[in-house]
Amino acid sequence: MRVLGIETSCDETGVAVYDTEQGLLAHTLYSQVDLHAQYGGVVPELASRDHVRKLIPLIKQVLAESETNKVDAVAYTAGPGLIGALLVGVSVGRSLAWTWQVPAIGVHHIEGHLLAPMLEEAAPNFPFLALLVSGGHTQLIEVAAWGKYKILGESLDDAAGEAFDKTAKLLGLGYPGGPALAELALRGNPNRFDFPRPMTQRPGLDFSFSGLKTHVLTTWNKQEQQDEQTRADIARAFEDAVIDTLVIKCRRAIKQTKLKTLVIAGGVAANKRLRSSFNEKLNINIYYPRPIFCTDNGAMIAYAGALRLLNNQSEALAFKAYARWSMFD
Amino acid sequence: MKLLAIDTATEACSCALFIDGEIQQRSEIAPRQHTNLILPMADELLKAADLTANQLDGLAFGRGPGSFTGLRIASGVIQGIAFAADIPVAPISCLAALAQAAYIQNSSEKVLAAIDARMDEVYFGSYIVDQQGIMRSHDEERVCKPESIKIPENGQWYGVGSGWATKLGEKLESYDADKYPQAAAIIPLAVTAFKEGNVVSAEQALPVYLRNKVT
Numbered sequence: 001m002r003v004l005g006i007e008t009s010c011d012e013t014g015v016a017v018y019d020t021e022q023g024l025l026a027h028t029l030y031s032q033v034d035l036h037a038q039y040g041g042v043v044p045e046l047a048s049r050d051h052v053r054k055l056i057p058l059i060k061q062v063l064a065e066s067e068t069n070k071v072d073a074v075a076y077t078a079g080p081g082l083i084g085a086l087l088v089g090v091s092v093g094r095s096l097a098w099t100w101q102v103p104a105i106g107v108h109h110i111e112g113h114l115l116a117p118m119l120e121e122a123a124p125n126f127p128f129l130a131l132l133v134s135g136g137h138t139q140l141i142e143v144a145a146w147g148k149y150k151i152l153g154e155s156l157d158d159a160a161g162e163a164f165d166k167t168a169k170l171l172g173l174g175y176p177g178g179p180a181l182a183e184l185a186l187r188g189n190p191n192r193f194d195f196p197r198p199m200t201q202r203p204g205l206d207f208s209f210s211g212l213k214t215h216v217l218t219t220w221n222k223q224e225q226q227d228e229q230t231r232a233d234i235a236r237a238f239e240d241a242v243i244d245t246l247v248i249k250c251r252r253a254i255k256q257t258k259l260k261t262l263v264i265a266g267g268v269a270a271n272k273r274l275r276s277s278f279n280e281k282l283n284i285n286i287y288y289p290r291p292i293f294c295t296d297n298g299a300m301i302a303y304a305g306a307l308r309l310l311n312n313q314s315e316a317l318a319f320k321a322y323a324r325w326s327m328f329d
Numbered sequence: 330m331k332l333l334a335i336d337t338a339t340e341a342c343s344c345a346l347f348i349d350g351e352i353q354q355r356s357e358i359a360p361r362q363h364t365n366l367i368l369p370m371a372d373e374l375l376k377a378a379d380l381t382a383n384q385l386d387g388l389a390f391g392r393g394p395g396s397f398t399g400l401r402i403a404s405g406v407i408q409g410i411a412f413a414a415d416i417p418v419a420p421i422s423c424l425a426a427l428a429q430a431a432y433i434q435n436s437s438e439k440v441l442a443a444i445d446a447r448m449d450e451v452y453f454g455s456y457i458v459d460q461q462g463i464m465r466s467h468d469e470e471r472v473c474k475p476e477s478i479k480i481p482e483n484g485q486w487y488g489v490g491s492g493w494a495t496k497l498g499e500k501l502e503s504y505d506a507d508k509y510p511q512a513a514a515i516i517p518l519a520v521t522a523f524k525e526g527n528v529v530s531a532e533q534a535l536p537v538y539l540r541n542k543v544t
Binding site: 039042045046048049052053056057059060083088089090091092093094095096098099100171204267298318319320321328 | 341365368369371372383384397405406410413539
């Protein structure tokens with residue numbers, strides 16, 4: 001069965017075609033990052049206006065690339081995310097399905113991320129522990145089977161990716177500065193500063209990253225020499241602290257759940273030092289999506305939609321988008 | 330000719346089906362319910378006529394001005410149908426639709442259509458009926474302060490739309506501020522647009538917001 005997947009929950013327009021027999025056939029992504037850069041963050045109204053301009057041309061492109069004349073279902077991100085942005089994908093997706101007379105499938109954005117590693121040839125098997133680290137979320141999730149998700153811990157304030165972006169801004173690296181900060185950290189001295197690993201001294205699997213950026217700011221302000229090397233050294237200390245914290249919490253979650261497989265997904269999962277740290281420090285099978293499927297994309301939505309289709313889920317003609325939507329009971 | 334028209338630009342949600350001169354409409358005043366209503370309305374109309382979307386010759390929608398989210402719901406739904414059925418679209422002004430309805434209902438030949446744009450502004454446009462009974466834009470549609478609007482002096486003008494419930498209402502004796510754009514009034518404008526070739530493909534079926542300063 002062939003599924004068209006549409007993702008418009010934030011500032012990327014993603015479209016893909018997934019076939020349950022042949023795998024991923026085509027995918028494309030348009031990022032609005034340049035549009036929002038001058039505002040230092042995503043402007044929801046501008047994001048919505050851009051999705052409505054870009055979506056149909058991208059759909060046309062992936063259908064042509066995959067030589068698809070007919071799909072068996074249309075899947076779209078129904079939430080959580082920016083409501084106006086979501087509504088574009090939901091409206092277009094639902095009416096495509098209605099006209100083609102095929103099922104429409106509303107997909108949970110986080111479920112899409114969790115299942116993204118399954119698009120790879122070496123795919124994980126259920127059950128697994130999942131660490132979702134993105135600009136919007138930091139969550140540890142126990143995935144027992146498809147549709148059986150249990151949250152074990154999450155960030156009480158900033159998401160990991162958000163902490164990267166905010167810290168990058170403090171260090172004058174522009175928006176979105178997360179990847180630039182990671183780049184800078186590669187040149188940093190790991191032994192010059194030692195930042196705290198928040199909430200690791202306490203039991204539990206929750207995270208808190210907002211204190212770290214304050215720590216960055218006070219450290220930076222205390223420096224007499226505010227040069228490029230100092231900036232790199234601080235970036236390194238910050239990144240080490242975040243990665244280390246994630247490793248510590250994951251180790252704890254593995255011990256608690258006795259799960260043998262770890263999935264790391266979301267935009268921060270593309271971070272190279274995070275990957276090497278986890279591979280080095282945790283003696284467990286770890287699966288990551290390929291870097292382009294760590295950030296928001298249509299492929300994960302097409303895939304998650306295909307699984308929902310196989311499980312006989314579909315939407316009524318009345319359609320809905322959810323700014324907030326819990327995936328957990 | 331078979332046309333389907335929708336409008337979700339304001340508190341009203343409506344869908345109309347035109348088959349060779351006959352119009353059927355479903356309409357409700359239902360703020361924030363448009364996503365629940367619009368496709369069931371379209372489905373019901375087509376089923377009653379024993380048609381599917383693929384048998385339509387074209388589509389029309391209220392392309393704005395109006396609520397940004399409402400415009401994108403209409404645009405999104407129409408883009409999806411137009412692309413899937415491979416049929417053209419006539420994007421129709423919601424202000425023109427208000428004016429057209431005033432002509433159909435009270436034979437008003439000169440209409441000042443206004444929609445409340447919040448932030449102490451209105452979306453505004455003036456329309457004069459042509460010899461075929463179709464409302465034509467008399468000047469450019471705009472978003473502006475009600476105070477800045479001058480009522481034209483050439484003849485008898487009638488006001489219609491929620492914009493007249495603002496300070497604008499002080500400027501004219503006869504108006505109806507309780508009217509919303511309706512799909513049924515979009516139909517004659519769309520039929521004309523199809524005749525005149527003013528149609529676009531799915532990806533060009535875009536909202537016209539008028540208010541473009543949003544940051």
